[in-house]
Amino acid sequence: MSDAGPWKLKKTVVLVGMMGAGKTAVGRALAAKLHVPFLDSDAEIVTAAAMSIAEIFERDGEAFFRDRETQVIDRLLEEERGILSTGGGAFMAERNRRLMSEKGVSVWLKADLGLLWNRVKHKDTRPLLRTPNPYETLRELYEVRAPIYSQADLAVEARAEYSIDDMAEKVLQVLTTRPDVLEAVT
Secondary structure, three states, rough: OOOHHOEOOEEEEEEEOOOOOOOOHHHHHHHHHHOOOOOEEHHHHHHHHHHOHHHHHHHOOHHHHHHHHHHHHHHHHHHHHOOOOOOOHHHHHHHHHHHHHHHHHEEEEOOHHHHHHHOOOOOOOHHOOOOOHHHHHHHHHHHHHHHHHHOOOOOOOOOOOOOOOHHHHHHHHHHHHOOOOEEOOO
């Protein structure tokens, strides 16, 4: 079992993927396994702006939000090593992909469309899905984003039968293939 540890995290692990892929839940579990901080770029933006992401989108637009997102991701990658969960759109910007690979390692939580839909369909917290046909919107986002997510440094397949802890373990296993990121401490 790769949980044998203890581990030394050498670079921040940035979890990327679609809304509903499990970036926050898996990120928290992985951070606990590695005894490192859990960081959330969306939560940092919400705290700094004192408004929800939906409100930022509404008031200032997506371009404004994306600029703040890049600033926050850069700061979090600079300040401390940990597990960083990012918003679903963060990896779409080439500047963010470059930052993540230069200062950390990106891991795509690769969930299929059916699994994503099952996880997000009952939530009203996703501004991009506030459309007349949210499933179709999610499908379109998925088709545009999946080829970009495939550029992540590493990928871990999400499955409906996996618990959050199972997914965290799968991410840990793939990280052990990268001694520049994760080192076993003996």
